[in-house]
Amino acid sequence: MVLEATGHPPIVLDLGTGLRFWGDTLDATEPFRGSALVSHLHFDHIQGLPFFPPVLCPGTRFDVYAPPQPVEGSVEGAFSAFLRPPFFPVTAEELPGDIRFHESWNVDLDLDGAKVMVREVPHVGPTSGYRIEAGxxxxxxxxxxxxxxxxxxxxxxxxxxxxxxxxxxxxxxxxxxxxxxxxxxxxxxxxxxxxxxxxxxxxxxxxxxxxxxxxxxxxxxxxxxxxxxxxxxxxxxxxxxxxxxxxxxxx
Ligand SMILES: [Zn+2]
Ligand SMILES: [Zn+2]
The missing domain is CATH 3.60.15.10 (Ribonuclease Z/Hydroxyacylglutathione hydrolase-like)
Structure with a gap:
């Protein structure tokens, strides 16, 4: 799911399988700039990331925000645990696009002018909900x-x-x-x-x-x-x- 507002880079809500189809609508020759707000790391919320076409484009900068990951130690560590062989042919660092992982938990963020509130939501494991004000x-x-x-x-x-x-x-x-x-x-x-x-x-x-x-x-x-x-x-x-x-x- 994606939020688009005039004057703001897109904000992707979770990295599910729909990310691939939305990515196909973008200009593949242009580097992508945007953020993702990830509620938690269950498979249904992350498995679209390696298949998002802009991660193959040099110059892409994709900032991914997610809750803390006590098991793996960090958000980047948790994503790296599945973005690697044998689950995927390459690691996140080996992709041409620049994916940056950030931990966010019960904070307020400013994403290029969009106001984002991050709060814990009862689920299974650390999970965030988001409130986004833009446009x-x-x-x-x-x-x-x-x-x-x-x-x-x-x-x-x-x-x-x-x-x-x-x-x-x-x-x-x-x-x-x-x-x-x-x-x-x-x-x-x-x-x-x-x-x-x-x-x-x-x-x-x-x-x-x-x-x-x-x-x-x-x-x-x-x-x-x-x-x-x-x-x-x-x-x-x-x-x-x-x-x-x-x-x-x-x-
Ligand atoms: Zn879940
Ligand atoms: Zn789910």
Whole structure:
């Protein structure tokens, strides 16, 4: 997923497989300049990086921000653990483009004029959510969010801070209410919980994201219909389901 605002270099949200297709739309002869905000290093959030065409272009500068990595010691160390043979033919340093890894955790960043808030999000392992203000619009990105497995459905202060009054909230919605009890500690939440987060934070639009890989379009539509049914009276103006190629214009 990518945020584009006039006058700002692009900000990539996680490095999933979609990165390759977006990279194909760029001018391959021009060095790329941009940043990535990585929520955490589970495979589904990083495996697009080595296949991002601009990393093959000399002069490219790609700044990758991610949470601390206690197991490998550093963000760079963790990426290097899979960006090397036998998982990939070359290492990150051997790629012609310059990829720089940065640790960021519960801080506020300025990315070429875009204001970025980084806060911890409950999931499995160190995980960040992001709030980005650029081009007069505000977007919150919470792709993987462990909802409380039992007891009151409290939303963490950090998540509420990220989502407060945003124009667009992109949020985990992996499970149905019926599925959740069997996977209640797997790091995710229901679409109903995504609506609750949007409502409590005063988000204007909600995009249901991180669909369970087993869903077909009809199953996603069913979840979307239920979530839309919860929106009236909450202040949420629109609920959408993310899909490949979706473009949303803000402002
Ligand atoms: Zn995850
Ligand atoms: Zn994930």
């Amino acid at each position: 007069g619009a505000t977007v919150a990105y919470i792709p993987d969010h462990q909802m409380p497995a039992a007891g009151p459905l409290t939303v963490s202060d950090g998540v509420l801070e990220l989502c407060e009054g945003v124009d667009l909230l992109i949020h985990d919605s992996q499970y149905t209410v019926a599925e959740f009890p069997a996977k209640s500690t797997w790091g995710h939440c229901t679409a109903e919980f995504a609506v609750q987060v949007a409502r409590e934070a005063g988000a204007r639009r909600l995009v249901l994201f991180h669909h369970d890989p087993s869903r077909d379009d009809a199953a996603v539509d069913e979840i979307l219909t239920r979530a839309r049914g919860l929106a009236p009276g909450t202040g949420i103006e629109e609920v959408l389901a993310a899909h490949e190629g979706l473009v949303i214009s803000l402002g």
